[in-house]
Amino acid sequence: MNELTNFDQTAEARDIAYHMHAYTNAVRHAEVGPMIIEGGEGIYVEDNEGRRYIEGMAGLWSVGVGFNDQRLIKAATDQLQKLPFYHNFGHKSHAPAIDLAEQLIAIAPVPMSKVFYTNSGSEANDTVLKMIWYRSNAMGKPEKKKVISRMRGYHGVTIASASLTGLPNNHKSFDLPIDRVLHTMAPHFWKDGNPGETEEEFATRCANELEAMIQREGPETVAAFWAEPVMGAGGVVVPPKTYYEKIQAVLEKHDILFVADEVICGFGRTGNMFGSETMGIRPDVIVMSKQITSSYIPFSAIMMNDRVYGPIAEESNRIGTFGHGFTAGGHPLGAAVALANLAVIQDNDLVANARDVGAHLLGRLHGLADSPLVGEVRGIGLIAAVELVEDKATKSVSTAGKLGGLMNNAMMRNGLISRNMYDAVAFCPPLIITRAQADDLFEIVAKSLGELEAELGVA
Numbered sequence: 001m002n003e004l005t006n007f008d009q010t011a012e013a014r015d016i017a018y019h020m021h022a023y024t025n026a027v028r029h030a031e032v033g034p035m036i037i038e039g040g041e042g043i044y045v046e047d048n049e050g051r052r053y054i055e056g057m058a059g060l061w062s063v064g065v066g067f068n069d070q071r072l073i074k075a076a077t078d079q080l081q082k083l084p085f086y087h088n089f090g091h092k093s094h095a096p097a098i099d100l101a102e103q104l105i106a107i108a109p110v111p112m113s114k115v116f117y118t119n120s121g122s123e124a125n126d127t128v129l130k131m132i133w134y135r136s137n138a139m140g141k142p143e144k145k146k147v148i149s150r151m152r153g154y155h156g157v158t159i160a161s162a163s164l165t166g167l168p169n170n171h172k173s174f175d176l177p178i179d180r181v182l183h184t185m186a187p188h189f190w191k192d193g194n195p196g197e198t199e200e201e202f203a204t205r206c207a208n209e210l211e212a213m214i215q216r217e218g219p220e221t222v223a224a225f226w227a228e229p230v231m232g233a234g235g236v237v238v239p240p241k242t243y244y245e246k247i248q249a250v251l252e253k254h255d256i257l258f259v260a261d262e263v264i265c266g267f268g269r270t271g272n273m274f275g276s277e278t279m280g281i282r283p284d285v286i287v288m289s290k291q292i293t294s295s296y297i298p299f300s301a302i303m304m305n306d307r308v309y310g311p312i313a314e315e316s317n318r319i320g321t322f323g324h325g326f327t328a329g330g331h332p333l334g335a336a337v338a339l340a341n342l343a344v345i346q347d348n349d350l351v352a353n354a355r356d357v358g359a360h361l362l363g364r365l366h367g368l369a370d371s372p373l374v375g376e377v378r379g380i381g382l383i384a385a386v387e388l389v390e391d392k393a394t395k396s397v398s399t400a401g402k403l404g405g406l407m408n409n410a411m412m413r414n415g416l417i418s419r420n421m422y423d424a425v426a427f428c429p430p431l432i433i434t435r436a437q438a439d440d441l442f443e444i445v446a447k448s449l450g451e452l453e454a455e456l457g458v459a
């Protein structure tokens, strides 16, 4: 027996002894230990030493309604009393799954036909890839199986969804991506725009690169294009004007489906119910998770239009069944909490709040642009990032992630949980945040930036 199997040890020691963390340098974890969160209220969380933080990332871009919403808690406990589990295999169903499917179709940004339930963003994206392959076979186009996502895109960590993700740490040493998943350029104008190029010219270049990739691969072999309306984990990348218009023209020309991964953008984050509305996307498939239950319960869902659903339905009839589904897909607790979450968002008009407070916060963050360390401030609705640089002219840092890491630590010391993606620090607070709380958040960012400037001697 490990000598630390002893509850007299601190929680920190036991965490180091027994708990392998997600997205963590495991060796370093043994040195620095965990940050243990014990409770939450509204936009705040508290650690086990009684320190309170603004949760500037809404957990993992996900706790829209804040950390103690009683309607969600009641929906979960009521549902536990009534029917703690049932499934939807073999024609079975239950009221929360039916009610939620109907509501999702009702609020969809474009006409949608059916909802399929899964348990996480990764599982949902994985499922969509399988559905697309199944559909191509159904349509007698077995060669139409390649899909194109984008560098910096984030779609999850299962074998298929990690392949769709366009970030090096999700591929290195995992032997990914799998065949048939290709990555085109990210619409990151600040980083990848050429000198003198306008946003619209850059958007044209992105669309041309996509067109060239499709031609190279053979248009008849490409089934779908995958995109987060606004990229989250890749650094909060808001595409330039006309980008999606131009991308969609290419896709339509070659009969390629558009899969909108709304796992972060969905349910109000960008100032509309869906990021597809904010960005003018007409998706064939929408992937939802995180904010669908404010992450109180693991849950995800896929919406698809008839163009996608029709051939899949026929193929299931030909084979005898649609041979895919998860034990807990559409779990009654998750569906009940999602319904309550949607009601809270609608009753409190949190979508309008995201637009209003988001614009206010972004305006204040733009005020930091004069700092010698700030390369760009970007965002839309209630999602934003401040990109830090050592040299504004070359937009560079000597060691990638150094400034972002230092800034993140400074904000943490000052009571704000953020997250750095290399040198971009992200802000994605709960949708319930008020203007006054956004000001508090901003003051911590400004103070921390001042401390960082002093530390680096650039003030």
Ligand code: PMP
Binding pocket: 060, 061, 119, 120, 121, 122, 123, 125, 154, 155, 156, 157, 228, 232, 233, 261, 262, 263, 264, 289, 290
């Ligand atoms: N898609 C997007 C856009 C995401 O941000 C995430 C999670 N960060 C995922 C998919 C994967 O979701 P999960 O972690 O629930 O598998």
